[in-house]
Each structure stands twice: as C-alpha cells, then as structure tokens.
Amino acid sequence: MWKCPKCGRTFKNENQEHFCGEAPKTIEEYICRQPEEAQPALREIYAALQTALPDAQEKISWSMPTFWKKRNLIHFAAARKHVGLYPGPDAVAVFADRLQEYKTSKGAIQFPYSRPLPIALIAEIAQWCRNQI
Numbered sequence: 001m002w003k004c005p006k007c008g009r010t011f012k013n014e015n016q017e018h019f020c021g022e023a024p025k026t027i028e029e030y031i032c033r034q035p036e037e038a039q040p041a042l043r044e045i046y047a048a049l050q051t052a053l054p055d056a057q058e059k060i061s062w063s064m065p066t067f068w069k070k071r072n073l074i075h076f077a078a079a080r081k082h083v084g085l086y087p088g089p090d091a092v093a094v095f096a097d098r099l100q101e102y103k104t105s106k107g108a109i110q111f112p113y114s115r116p117l118p119i120a121l122i123a124e125i126a127q128w129c130r131n132q133i
Contacts, residue, residue, distance in 0.1 A: 002014040002015065002016065004016075004018065004020060006020045006021075007020035007021060017079070017080070023060055023063045024060055024063075025060065026058070026060070027046055027058050027060070027065040030042075030060060030064075030065050031043060031046065031065075034078040035078070037113060038078040038083065038113065041078075041083045041111065041113055041117060042065075042076070042078055042083060044117050044119060045076050045083060045085065045111075045117065045119075045122060046065065046076070048117075048119045048122050048123045048126070049067050049074065049076070049122070049123070049126050051123065052122075052123035052124075052126040052127050052130075053067045053069070053073060053074075053126050053127070053130055055069065056068060056069045056073055056130065057069065061075065062075065063077075064076065064077040064086070065077065067126065069130060069133060070133050071133065073087075073126065073129045073130055073133075074086065074087045074088075074091075074125070074126050074129050079110070081112060081113060081114075082103075082110040082111055082112045082113060083110075083111050083113065083117075084108050084109070084110055084111075085108070085109045085111065085122060085125070086107055086108050086109075087107065087109070087125050087126070087128075087129050088107045088129065089106045089107040090132070091107075091125050091128055091129055091132075092104050092105075092106070092107055092108070092109060094128065095121070095124075095125055095128075098121060099121075109125075
C-alpha cells in the first residue's frame with residue numbers, strides 16, 4: 001500500500017493519481033484548479049455539455065464535473081495527457097464506430113490534449129445519455 005504524503009490517503013498502487021484536499025464545489029472551481037494546459041479543453045467540453053444539456057443540473061460527483069438529471073448523465077475530468085469523458089458503458093458501445101480514433105474503456109473516452117476536441121460528437125453523446133432516462 002502507498003500513502004500519499006500530501007493528503008494521507010492510502011492506495012494500492014504507488015504514486016497513484018488522485019485528488020488531494022477538499023473537493024471543488026462547482027465545475028468552474030474544478031476547472032480553475034487544473035493545470036493551465038488542461039483548462040482550454042475542459043472549458044470547451046463544459047460549454048458543449050451546457051449547450052447539449054440545458055435542463056441538467058451541474059454538480060461535482062466522484063470529484064468530477066457532472067451533469068445530472070434524475071441520475072448522473074455524464075462526467076468529465078482532467079488527466080495528465082487527456083481529458084476523460086465518462087458517459088457510461090452503453091454510450092461508449094453505441095458510439096464505438098465513431099470513437100475508433102480515441103482510446104476507450106468500459107465507460108470512458110480519452111480525448112488527448114494534443115488534438116482538437118470533437119465537440120459535435122461530445123454533444124451528441126451527452127444528448128444520447130439524457131435521452132436514456
């Protein structure tokens with residue numbers, strides 16, 4: 001087990017990435033706390049989700065920006081080399097043919113900072129998630 005010297009939390013993996021400290025209270029606060037190079041992509045995704053999901057509540061869930069309506073619809077978060085979008089495994093499966101150029105896992109999509117974001121696709125995924133309620 002590894003113990004973070006900053007926050008004291010313990011993890012299975014050494015130097016595991018995690019969030020130290022008090023969770024942000026708003027999405028804007030979350031974005032402002034991220035590295036400067038991540039902020040433009042986070043703001044772009046945030047704006048796209050606000051437009052695609054105007055009736056969803058914005059909150060922080062699992063220490064990530066989240067859009068919620070009766071349940072968590074979609075999350076996004078900064079990582080070292082990419083921004084992660086977390087629409088859930090069903091959305092990743094439905095959009096798999098259009099996500100082939102991105103790394104995906106069961107419920108996550110990785111958009112590298114080094115490439116332009118597919119904003120229209122992100123908005124479409126978000127709307128699909130909303131329509132599944």
